[in-house]
Amino acid sequence: MTTPEPISIWQPGVVDGRAVFQRPGLHPFGDHYADRLQLNPKRPGDPARICFFGESAAAGYLLARHVTPAKALQAHLRHLLPEDTPDVIDLARTNERLASLVETVKRSFQLSPDLLIIYAGNNWNLLETPELSPYFPSERGKQQMAEALLAGGLDALAELALRERLARAWRALAEIAEVARANSTPVVLVVPEVNLADWETLQPAPWLPGDGLERWYALLEDAQRSLHGGHYAAASGAALAMLDLDDGVSPTPYRLLAQARAGQGDWPAARAAAEAEVVSGHYPTMCFLGAPQASSAEQRLLRHAAQIFGFAIVDLPRLFAGDGADALPGRRLFMDYCHLTVEGVHQAAAGMAAAALEALRHGTTPDVAALIRDLPRPVISPEHLAVAELGAAIHTAHRLADFLRKDELVRHWLERALDTSPGIAQTFLEVVAARSVDLPALFTAAQQSNLASPYTLQLQHGWRYDHIDACLVQAIIDVLARRDPELAKRATQSLLERAPSSADLVEQRTLWEPLMQVYPDLLPARDRHGCAFLRAAWPRVSFAWIASGETDLILDITARLPQRVQGRAEVFVNGQHAGGLALTTRWSRSVFPIPAPLLRSGLNRITFQFPPPDPRDDVWSAVAGRLAQGLEADLFPVFGELFSVRVME
Amino acid sequence: MNIVGISALYHESACCLLQDGRLSAAAMEERFTRIKHDPRLPVHAFRYCLAAAGLTIADVDCIAWYELPQKKLARQLWSVGSQPDAAETAHRNAALPEMLIRERLGHTGPLLFFDHHRSHAASAFFYSGWDRAAVLTVDGVGEWATTTYGRGLDAALDLFEEVRFPHSLGLLYAALTAYLGFRINSDEYKVMGLAAYGEPRFADRIWRLISDRPGGQFELDMRYFDFVAGKSMFSPVLADLLGQPPRQPHDSIESFHQDVAASVQHVLEALLLRKVRYLHQRTGERRLCMAGGVALNSVANGRIRREGPFDDLFIQPAAGDAGGCLGAAALAHVQLTGRRPDTSLTHVLLGPQFEPDGVARLVQATGPAAQDFRGRENALLEDVVDRLVAGQVVGWFQGRMEFGPRALGARSILADPTDPMARERINRLVKQRELFRPFAPSVLTDHAAAHFDLPHTSPFMLETCAVRSPLALPAITHVDGSARPQTVDAATTPRFAALLRAFYRRTGCPMLLNTSFNQAGEPIVCTPADALFCFVNAGLDALVLEDWLFDRVAMPDNWSELVAAWGSEPPVLADAASRSPLGENLYTFV
Incomplete structure (x- = not known):
């Protein structure tokens, strides 16, 4: 035996x-x-x-x-x-x-x-x-x-x-x-x-020859705008032009095309584009988190x-x-x-x-x-289902990039959870309380409260994630505001009570989109131990900052444009232009004031928009050269780099 | 002039910042990543050092690296001969340090490289506060040197003799550490602790492994070792010589092992004493500075202090490779300015601290679990003394974290040194470590001489001495009647000194057992969250977190269960192919 x-x-x-x-x-x-705690070997009968x-x-x-x-x-x-x-x-x-x-x-x-x-x-x-x-x-x-x-x-x-x-x-x-x-x-x-239908894969473009990169991102904006405006033919045209530029190695144009085709009612074409998006999402750069x-x-x-x-x-x-x-x-x-x-x-x-x-x-x-x-449907209690639906919102907030419909999808699952079991509103507050403090949730009072409730969140529901997940927190406040303004007020209050008065935003916790990190920078491999600064593989990168909204902010910014001789990074606060920074390939440090009127009480979104890198035509031979030597190499351009964004209120 | 010093990619990595010759920050990467002895590029420590000084990468004038990569590569290639390990080839890349500094730290400015032992030597001499001294460095190996002898005079540092690889006191000790079933580059201090239980009856045989030679030289008999090209530290001939097979890590420790440990310790001390006398004779200096991993052997250090020819001794407190960053930064400062750094290492409180408001926010988020002593320091100290007198074990988290391997009152676990049960309890429950290992005391400086054979200050816990106290001090007295005290004064750690004074007023004992605030296998805690995890996991009775006190009795009943669940990664089948390189929190795929 x-x-x-x-x-x-x-x-x-x-x-x-x-x-x-x-x-x-x-x-x-x-x-x-x-x-199942015990498995028994099979016996006769x-x-x-x-x-x-x-x-x-x-x-x-x-x-x-x-x-x-x-x-x-x-x-x-x-x-x-x-x-x-x-x-x-x-x-x-x-x-x-x-x-x-x-x-x-x-x-x-x-x-x-x-x-x-x-x-x-x-x-x-x-x-x-x-x-x-x-x-x-x-x-x-x-x-x-x-x-x-x-x-x-x-x-x-x-x-x-x-x-x-x-x-x-x-x-x-x-x-x-x-x-x-x-x-x-x-x-x-x-x-x-x-x-x-719902899941969207947003990945940056790889290096493209000539002015391809600039055109690709311009087309991306066109397509997004067209989709939001219901101009599906235009969106479809922009998506196809993007595919011409990137040869289908990025899943992003396929998603745009799927949405456009769906809008046009051409479902077989929408399905084909969505399937192509998933294939392309396996793009072997290992550069960006994908689902x-x-x-x-x-x-x-x-x-x-x-x-x-x-x-x-x-x-x-x-x-x-x-x-x-x-x-x-x-x-x-x-x-x-x-x-x-x-x-x-x-x-x-x-x-x-x-x-x-x-x-x-x-x-x-x-x-x-x-x-x-x-056959009868599986039975689940409203409380457990509502927890799963809240988990879906958390998961979506953390795992989906802000592309076309992220906010809508997060709000959908939050609304569903409240519809399924209204008592889960208290759990929403617990999530906000746990996310607003830089401490493992298990040590928080919110944890104790959650464990004592019928809506216990587990690892699978994203309870352990150490990111603020600003999109989720904002959606919770917005959804609660429509249903119970008093609860929404408490959620905002909970944020403000725990908000630090100063911090460096170049941390994983505060990045507005967790997916907007260059993925390998997070890998704990032996020689590859992260990066001391944030590399923005996107034209825009946003951070979350909790402010009272009553006083000015000072940003102490150290940044550079690694792949462009010179240019200007624009700064936006909650979508409003707040000014710009002249940058070069060398690190520069500047103090940037943000007046209180641009801020709101609670979560604020601070966005940096970088200019495109200078065109490069020799990029693949350079990349191949590094790879051949056994060195790591980026297959995508970096728009801007932020060493630190220190905020003082 | 802002100079960053870095040591990395072999043992524990670390980073420091010299601002106009003044050391303003230093930290080991392991404290941030929570990976003990983390050798990787110190990304977090680098960011911390700059932030602590209000600087950013744009303000860095120079980065100094603690080794010469090309010279080290030559030795590595010589060592591996024709059988390099393919997995190691990326590591054997002399361009790697510069590439990582440029690409991963983002530094575009001047980058200076210094010899490994020169970095060690500089880390000792330039931070000693002395304008002249003899310098001795001893470790496993740097590039080629394993031991160097030199003299420092103002900004000049002359290393006039070296012993070259493979002849190495550090590697001799490491080989015996491996033979005794402990991990090399990590557990050498266990061998030192074990040595006190044995008799050096194998010293004659250990002397066959190493021959003293004229001047500063010595030679290993390489028949007994296999570290040059092999996969093991020692060859089978060593086991033949000692008469027993090597101990396996989980085997029991017998008197044989104690005697082998005592023997290698005896030989190390004897040889070091001879070489220190040689150095004294060569230099005529009155003072000695030491660094290198072997300089962490506190028993040998005690003998050098007591029996050696020098009037005074300074051992750089992070004497291992982590401390190399201090020396590299100092050498860069000398090279760039022509002057020696204006710094004297009187303490190592160079790591992160947490502002009172921030700590209050974290503690308040935990709910009613903690007592608030803000503005009531005396009450806090009296409460802690009550607990210590009652036999409790207390976690103590105050101010800036220590640099180097020792907890010196900023991230410490404390207990009553007169409590006969304290040592056993901490070893078994808190540290989960071998019962033979001793604990050290922290003693008020002005009381030290009354309890220890210690006629000088010892702020870094780097020397052993005899206990001659009128008190029974079972928890901190080693089996041979020695201890490894830290002398504490109010100028450096005011609250810790006040605690010792309060304990003294109550008990007549001016010291506490002080061990590092961590559990077995993990680095010393860095953040309040690390401290909370350790407090719960280690079964400490209380945690003092700045002005707040967590009492185990008052903490939520389920914290132990939650912490255990939180820390556990989902178990997987034990096949390498199924292991993900990713942390749970990244959840790349599910």
């Missing part, structure tokens, strides 16, 4: 003389695993077993542990097979990677499963090929990139990363197929679908793997399109970029139930549409 091995976090042990697998206890902030694997979407992120795909599948199967209900063992976990997925599948055979269901693909992004990044400490990877860049430009680089990523995913699926075949266990693959979403390439790979390896399939893109309710999958099914709503979980679980019945040979294949219609 072989020695039992851990299955994910379930460790082998013995209870009452019986070998079992037990997980660590649940802790108050939750974790990324299912809540036990019902059939389904082991369920996958990433956060499979783990029911935001809704866990009240509603998860595995629990919904279990409930559906109980309804369909009340006498002989298979046991669903949930081994899905947030942050699942290919290597650990394969390992967990292999070890799950200690539980003698009769069926494996795998719902994965959203995480198969550039972190599966980290060496193909101009920042990761792999000389060989950088040299491979240099070769690709010189051979075919950024397209070839993107192709290299895609090819390598898919190859690794294929190898993982082949390994799973081999072990499943050896155990005569059928496999069901769930092809992920993602939020194509994990399975692209059409991963979807195709999963379908092909099912054919080759004889797996059954639950095709969520087709299943979600089946009821014709949405022109593009959006917030009805998704709480963010890929995590399902209760309705999304229900539909996915119905599809999985049908596949399970067929794989376990329980009669003919049921009609999935009928199952979706007839």
